[in-house]
Amino acid sequence: MKREEFVAAAWLDAGEVLRSRWLLLCLCVYTVLGAVFVLVGMRESSVYGFTGTGRVLFSLCHALVIVLPLLALLATGQIVNRARDDGSLELLLSHPIGRTAYLSGVTLVRGFALTAPLALVLGALVFLGAIAFDQPIPFTFLIRAFSIAVAQLVAFVGLGIATSVMVRHPARAITVLFVIWATGVALLDFAGIALMLRWRIPAQAVFVLAALNPVQAARMALLSSAEPSLATLGPVGFYLANRVGSTALFVIGLVWPVFVGVSAWLAAWWAFCRGDLV
Amino acid sequence: MRIEVQRVSKRFGAVTALSDVTFCIEPGRRVALIGPNGSGKSTLNRILMGLLTCDGEVRIDGHSPFRDRVEIARGLAYVPQAPPQLGARVDELVAAVTRVRAIERREVERVAAALELDLREQGGHPFRTLSGGMKQKFLIALAFSSGASLLLLDEPTGSLDADARERFFGLFDELDPLTTLILCSHRLEEIRPLVDHVLFLEDGRLVYDGAAASFLDRCTVSVLEVWADESAARWLSSRGFHPTPAGVWVRNATHAEKMKLLQELAAELGSSLRNVNARDLERLDLTVAGRVGGRG
Numbered sequence: 144m145k146r147e148e149f150v151a152a153a154w155l156d157a158g159e160v161l162r163s164r165w166l167l168l169c170l171c172v173y174t175v176l177g178a179v180f181v182l183v184g185m186r187e188s189s190v191y192g193f194t195g196t197g198r199v200l201f202s203l204c205h206a207l208v209i210v211l212p213l214l215a216l217l218a219t220g221q222i223v224n225r226a227r228d229d230g231s232l233e234l235l236l237s238h239p240i241g242r243t244a245y246l247s248g249v250t251l252v253r254g255f256a257l258t259a260p261l262a263l264v265l266g267a268l269v270f271l272g273a274i275a276f277d278q279p280i281p282f283t284f285l286i287r288a289f290s291i292a293v294a295q296l297v298a299f300v301g302l303g304i305a306t307s308v309m310v311r312h313p314a315r316a317i318t319v320l321f322v323i324w325a326t327g328v329a330l331l332d333f334a335g336i337a338l339m340l341r342w343r344i345p346a347q348a349v350f351v352l353a354a355l356n357p358v359q360a361a362r363m364a365l366l367s368s369a370e371p372s373l374a375t376l377g378p379v380g381f382y383l384a385n386r387v388g389s390t391a392l393f394v395i396g397l398v399w400p401v402f403v404g405v406s407a408w409l410a411a412w413w414a415f416c417r418g419d420l421v
Numbered sequence: 422m423r424i425e426v427q428r429v430s431k432r433f434g435a436v437t438a439l440s441d442v443t444f445c446i447e448p449g450r451r452v453a454l455i456g457p458n459g460s461g462k463s464t465l466n467r468i469l470m471g472l473l474t475c476d477g478e479v480r481i482d483g484h485s486p487f488r489d490r491v492e493i494a495r496g497l498a499y500v501p502q503a504p505p506q507l508g509a510r511v512d513e514l515v516a517a518v519t520r521v522r523a524i525e526r527r528e529v530e531r532v533a534a535a536l537e538l539d540l541r542e543q544g545g546h547p548f549r550t551l552s553g554g555m556k557q558k559f560l561i562a563l564a565f566s567s568g569a570s571l572l573l574l575d576e577p578t579g580s581l582d583a584d585a586r587e588r589f590f591g592l593f594d595e596l597d598p599l600t601t602l603i604l605c606s607h608r609l610e611e612i613r614p615l616v617d618h619v620l621f622l623e624d625g626r627l628v629y630d631g632a633a634a635s636f637l638d639r640c641t642v643s644v645l646e647v648w649a650d651e652s653a654a655r656w657l658s659s660r661g662f663h664p665t666p667a668g669v670w671v672r673n674a675t676h677a678e679k680m681k682l683l684q685e686l687a688a689e690l691g692s693s694l695r696n697v698n699a700r701d702l703e704r705l706d707l708t709v710a711g712r713v714g715g716r717g
Binding site: 163231233241242420 | 471499503506509510516
């Protein structure tokens with residue numbers, strides 16, 4: 144992969160991201176969520192055992208665990224199949240731009256479009272808490288929460304890119320993206336518990352299945368640092384938190400989503416490099 | 422570039438797009454790729470660009486276009502029949518292409534200007550908002566400024582007006598004699614001056630691979646106009662001629678039909694025949710082309 148090829152592909156996609164207002168949309172979503180949690184949570188409260196900026200960040204990240212997968216899937220799930228459909232991929236790849244350079248370029252641009260506004264909003268929240276509300280800056284939790292959010296983005300950007308490469312019809316890709324999001328978000332550990340009760344599946348198997356969900360992994364990593372109780376963590380998180388400990392949950396919450404995302408991206412890259420490009 | 426295609430087949434599910442296609446194009450050859458809609462022309466183009474896998478073997482200057490696509494693409498330029506709906510601004514596209522091809526922007530501007538497209542004026546506009554003609558001129562400018570030694574042009578003048586087409590033909594004067602051209606077109610005004618060889622595809626099979634002149638002789642559609650006395654009306658009707666309000670009898674004919682009819686007109690109508698005019702239409706009769714067959 145040559146640098147010029149990568150830059151050309153990334154530059155063209157960056158223009159597309161700006162035109163389609165993706166950066167703005169992400170910034171707005173993060174800002175609205177942040178503003179809501181500032182309004183309701185910056186004042187004294189100890190629902191989760193800590194207050195102020197830390198609580199706002201905690202609430203925001205909890206919401207982001209649900210929102211980020213959706214944003215990441217929508218931002219990436221129709222790049223390649225739509226470009227195939229409208230002929231722009233054929234034209235672009237008639238020039239000396241490698242498959243790897245193209246896929247890497249669009250992936251990194253979309254990843255940046257999702258991550259940069261998040262960093263900006265989290266930074267702004269901390270700054271606001273320190274200046275306007277005289278709150279201490281919770282550096283540890285901030286770094287921890289941002290790392291988990293980035294891991295989530297890696298997971299779902301990878302899954303989105305894989306969908307856009309492997310599902311050729313853009314309209315059908317929407318269905319697949321929704322199924323991925325619904326599976327990740329709606330079916331946290333609760334469906335697994337229902338299965339366990341209904342068919343007497345071993346608890347460990349259910350816990351492993353639930354923990355394989357990157358959203359669940361991120362949620363557990365986030366919650367275990369703040370409130371490792373059964374009520375907030377759910378059965379799987381509570382079991383794993385007690386079994387492997389808070390630090391291990393954090394590591395799983397980082398490593399597993401990244402592994403899922405990178406694996407999905409590599410599968411997409413393999414298919415993109417070996418199959419028909421148009 | 423030298424193109425060797427050996428027993429190439431391509432299927433999309435149950436549909437066979439290309440079947441056992443074999444040909445060779447030497448460097449510098451100007452080839453028309455002709456065939457009815459769905460005959461496999463676009464598929465073949467895409468295989469040559471390395472965008473599709475296929476059975477059989479394709480070599481461009483000894484390289485596999487699929488495996489060595491970027492290497493091949495450095496020397497290949499393509500103008501699609503239908504410009505894509507790219508949202509990118511014209512300047513962004515020029516920047517991307519000049520970057521990967523290591524060419525100067527002013528060279529693209531020069532070729533565009535030769536087609537009467539002012540890139541400085543249009544540079545800020547999104548590509549998809551340009552008119553059909555402007556899009557085509559821009560893509561032609563990118564292709565001809567690339568210095569490519571293989572040009573794949575798929576109906577490149579479909580949206581150009583007559584003046585722009587003339588300017589487009591002028592661009593070929595500047596090409597290196599060793600530049601290989603593959604032109605998908607049904608327009609005789611393009612094929613006649615630009616190509617010396619024809620590949621004719623039908624239902625995914627190569628049915629003609631030979632000299633352009635003999636192909637065009639046989640497939641060019643002509644219109645025959647006959648001025649004759651009223652006594653010839655019955656005979657002319659029986660031969661498929663139709664009277665116009667101006668009293669002229671007309672019918673379309675392929676080359677072979679034209680030659681036969683001209684002989685018959687003289688022999689059968691005798692003194693009742695006042696005048697005959699035969700002129701070529703700027704299109705090919707592809708139903709006849711399919712029957713031409715073989716290698717010329």
